[in-house]
Amino acid sequence: MKRSFSSFMTRQDMVGFAILAVVIFVLLPISLDTFRLNLFGKYLTYAFVAIGLVLCWGAGGILSLGQGVFFGLGGYCMAMFLKLEASTPENTSIQSTPGIPDFMDWNQLTALPAWWEPFHSLAFALFAVVAVPVFFAFIIGVAMFRRRVGGVYFAIITQAFAAILTILIIGQQGYTGGVNGITDLRTLKGWDIRTDEAKEILYYVNGVMLFVVLFAAQFIRKSKLGRLLIAMRDQEDRVRFSGYDVAAFKIFVFCAGAAFAGIGGAMFTLQVGFMSPTLVGIVPSIEMVIFCAVGGRISILGAVYGALLVNWAKTTFSESFPELWLLGLGALFIAVVMVFPNGLAGVYSEHVAPRINRLFNKSAADMAGAKTPAE
Amino acid sequence: MSDKSKSITNTQVSRRAVLAGGAALTASLFAPKHLRAADFPTEAVNTTGLAVTDDTVTIGILHSVTGTMAISETGSVQAEKLAIEQINAQGGILGRKIEYIQEDGASDWPTFAEKAKKLLVNDKVASVMGCWTSASRKAVLPVFEQYNGFLYYPTFYEGLEESPNVIYTGQEATQQIIAGLDWVAKEKGAKSFYLLGSDYIWPRTSNKIARKHIENFLDGAKVVGEEYYPLGHTQFNSVINKIRLKKPDVIYAIVVGGSNVAFYKQLKAAGIDMTKESPIVLTISVTEDEIRGIGGENIEGAYACMKYFQSLENENNAAFVSAFKEMWGDDMVIGDVTQAAYLGPWLWKAAVEKAGSFDVDKVRAATPGIELTSAPEGYVKVHENHHLWSKTRVGKAKLDGQYEVVFETADLVEPDPFPEGYQ
Numbered sequence: 001m002k003r004s005f006s007s008f009m010t011r012q013d014m015v016g017f018a019i020l021a022v023v024i025f026v027l028l029p030i031s032l033d034t035f036r037l038n039l040f041g042k043y044l045t046y047a048f049v050a051i052g053l054v055l056c057w058g059a060g061g062i063l064s065l066g067q068g069v070f071f072g073l074g075g076y077c078m079a080m081f082l083k084l085e086a087s088t089p090e091n092t093s094i095q096s097t098p099g100i101p102d103f104m105d106w107n108q109l110t111a112l113p114a115w116w117e118p119f120h121s122l123a124f125a126l127f128a129v130v131a132v133p134v135f136f137a138f139i140i141g142v143a144m145f146r147r148r149v150g151g152v153y154f155a156i157i158t159q160a161f162a163a164i165l166t167i168l169i170i171g172q173q174g175y176t177g178g179v180n181g182i183t184d185l186r187t188l189k190g191w192d193i194r195t196d197e198a199k200e201i202l203y204y205v206n207g208v209m210l211f212v213v214l215f216a217a218q219f220i221r222k223s224k225l226g227r228l229l230i231a232m233r234d235q236e237d238r239v240r241f242s243g244y245d246v247a248a249f250k251i252f253v254f255c256a257g258a259a260f261a262g263i264g265g266a267m268f269t270l271q272v273g274f275m276s277p278t279l280v281g282i283v284p285s286i287e288m289v290i291f292c293a294v295g296g297r298i299s300i301l302g303a304v305y306g307a308l309l310v311n312w313a314k315t316t317f318s319e320s321f322p323e324l325w326l327l328g329l330g331a332l333f334i335a336v337v338m339v340f341p342n343g344l345a346g347v348y349s350e351h352v353a354p355r356i357n358r359l360f361n362k363s364a365a366d367m368a369g370a371k372t373p374a375e
Numbered sequence: 376m377s378d379k380s381k382s383i384t385n386t387q388v389s390r391r392a393v394l395a396g397g398a399a400l401t402a403s404l405f406a407p408k409h410l411r412a413a414d415f416p417t418e419a420v421n422t423t424g425l426a427v428t429d430d431t432v433t434i435g436i437l438h439s440v441t442g443t444m445a446i447s448e449t450g451s452v453q454a455e456k457l458a459i460e461q462i463n464a465q466g467g468i469l470g471r472k473i474e475y476i477q478e479d480g481a482s483d484w485p486t487f488a489e490k491a492k493k494l495l496v497n498d499k500v501a502s503v504m505g506c507w508t509s510a511s512r513k514a515v516l517p518v519f520e521q522y523n524g525f526l527y528y529p530t531f532y533e534g535l536e537e538s539p540n541v542i543y544t545g546q547e548a549t550q551q552i553i554a555g556l557d558w559v560a561k562e563k564g565a566k567s568f569y570l571l572g573s574d575y576i577w578p579r580t581s582n583k584i585a586r587k588h589i590e591n592f593l594d595g596a597k598v599v600g601e602e603y604y605p606l607g608h609t610q611f612n613s614v615i616n617k618i619r620l621k622k623p624d625v626i627y628a629i630v631v632g633g634s635n636v637a638f639y640k641q642l643k644a645a646g647i648d649m650t651k652e653s654p655i656v657l658t659i660s661v662t663e664d665e666i667r668g669i670g671g672e673n674i675e676g677a678y679a680c681m682k683y684f685q686s687l688e689n690e691n692n693a694a695f696v697s698a699f700k701e702m703w704g705d706d707m708v709i710g711d712v713t714q715a716a717y718l719g720p721w722l723w724k725a726a727v728e729k730a731g732s733f734d735v736d737k738v739r740a741a742t743p744g745i746e747l748t749s750a751p752e753g754y755v756k757v758h759e760n761h762h763l764w765s766k767t768r769v770g771k772a773k774l775d776g777q778y779e780v781v782f783e784t785a786d787l788v789e790p791d792p793f794p795e796g797y798q
Contacts, residue, residue, distance in 0.1 A: 106535055179575045272488060274513075278484055325479065
């Protein structure tokens with residue numbers, strides 16, 4: 001299987017992918033109970049966002065501080081479907097208007113808003129999970145990149161979008177659930193997503209989706225487009241003078257990042273069982289950039305490890321030191337930035353990869369020669 | 376054996392201390408019948424695998440100690456720890472000392488859900504004292520219902536909920552609102568009301584109930600305005616101008632958190648002197664804790680409708696306030712929610728002892744009808760709908776940041792989370 005990807009993957013990449021696959025599909029499931037596994041499943045949903053950020057920021061030089069928007073939109077699309085399924089007239093018979101989500105009833109809505117109607121369909125919801133974030137990313141991208149807004153200005157504007165969306169969600173609580181978010185999600189097409197068994201299955205689904213996204217990201221990076229992105233990051237004007245439509249490439253990669261984030265958001269909703277505006281705003285958006293930075297913004301695999309490490313540290317510190325954990329986490333970030341400016345991926349490529357290479361070259365030179373003649 | 380004799384002395388010491396006005400909530404109800412672990416073998420009192428050993432029982436404390444809500448929730452954590460310490464000093468529950476595992480919800484609702492699950496699944500805690508905002512409660516509710524946990528929730532809230540897995544030790548909305556409106560209409564002759572709130576479910580639901588009550592039950596009274604502002608909003612000048620234009624008798628304010636500080640300061644700066652009571656300011660969202668942020672001089676003269684004020688004069692409260700200050704420092708103030716949080720461990724203790732078991736199903740069955748004569752707010756009783764029968768009280772804010780109690784309902788007010796006619 002893996003060999004068919006060799007055209008866009010070096011041996012090192014393949015080793016990295018294989019190790020990650022072992023970690024996600026073997027090591028974590030056998031070493032963790034369902035509760036912890038579900039937590040790691042949640043951490044991995046942030047990895048989707050971090051991978052998108054590696055493409056946008058690490059490769060394309062576009063720093064978005066608003067990826068939470070796309071994560072949230074994807075998550076809300078999924079949550080809307082699940083909420084409608086949970087709000088059957090029987091389940092909500094206590095309300096003044098049975099059959100609509102509980103928060104609408106609390107806010108004196110007496111009918112389901114028209115734009116909620118399509119979310120009765122799972123197919124539409126799944127489509128929306130990707131399409132809605134991409135649509136918004138496209139609008140933002142066209143508005144910004146066509147006008148050559150970049151760098152720090154772009155970052156600030158994406159922050160503003162995160163703030164706007166949060167305010168909108170909180171303000172329109174009759175339609176969105178407000179501060180509480182959309183809670184108490186139960187079943188997916190009749191399948192109870194809250195059981196331990198379901199959590200394990202969702203974890204694997206999440207893992208598979210993550211690899212699909214990883215391969216997509218790898219493909220983008222190794223394609224001509226990926227090289228152009230790096231060229232744009234380093235010398236945007238030269239790329240433009242060479243006749244390329246810089247804005248179009250930026251819009252594309254920004255949309256790709258949004259699509260990844262949307263998928264991550266949907267997986268988050270499925271595994272955690274609710275969606276709330278606290279995952280949309282400025283703080284989570286910046287946190288997601290931190291995952292990416294800790295992992296190393298140049299490496300898509302590093303981003304996954306970064307998301308895992310930071311969130312694991314967050315959980316562990318806060319369980320052991322409920323009142324001091326933020327300081328510990330802050331110290332971790334400072335340490336990473338000061339000692340390993342390229343994040344985990346930097347540590348890997350400087351210290352670990354050379355050793356692996358040596359190992360390979362010594363013992364498997366013939367194997368490499370036989371299996372990957374292209375090299 | 377030595378254990379037994381030690382705990383007996385403990386009881387005596389604790390009774391003496393109480394008489395001396397030192398340690399705490401007493402216990403005319405609990406202290407005399409001292410329960411020994413030996414009479415309650417672990418396998419009998421714990422059939423569902425909770426964290427109960429022969430001499431300890433573990434519960435969870437789940438509040439925000441970091442993030443924006445920490446300032447509000449810290450009081451609840453302190454009160455719960457005080458109650459636990461006092462219960463342990465009296466010999467614990469069914470002869471077992473309470474140990475607690477504290478988790479930080481970090482003012483973040485998904486974190487609350489994660490930690491709730493950790494406490495129930497990993498730590499197998501027998502009950503949880505926790506949550507503050509409705510959003511955090513909504514986030515943990517499915518977790519508690521799925522894993523059959525038992526949550527004591529301290530905050531006054533909007534109602535519209537009655538979970539088999541939650542005991543609501545604060546007031547639901549009607550308990551806080553109706554008596555206060557009746558009082559202001561009767562005592563102060565108020566006819567026109569301006570409703571104001573932060574924009575989320577609790578103020579909106581509360582104002583809905585207030586509006587229905589004003590329009591349907593108060594003779595000739597009317598609502599002249601109703602407005603909401605985003606959480607954290609700090610510019611209230613435009614609404615203050617509208618209020619001056621409409622000249623309502625009462626400003627009914629349900630502004631929360633940091634917005635409070637801005638609102639009352641701007642109200643004062645705009646020349647509305649609350650001590651002159653024209654208009655009267657009536658709030659259900661400012662406890663003694665919030666006044667610390669607002670400043671007594673900015674809110675002096677406003678009325679708040681709560682079930683508990685630190686200044687309540689009764690023996691239970693005197694003991695509670697002094698024990699709280701002894702444990703956490705003299706500069707502490709105690710607000711309504713802090714007191715409600717303090718009730719949690721005591722209510723749980725009473726229910727467990729009535730049930731003779733830590734099993735959640737048995738504790739739940741034993742809970743309705745539980746009475747506390749020793750509560751700082753006075754006598755309370757648990758209703759079948761898992762809320763408390765409590766009195767409603769009106770306090771007038773003083774310069775020193777305390778409230779002077781000016782009114783209390785004669786009887787306990789029945790909790791009614793799904794009020795007919797107010798939907």
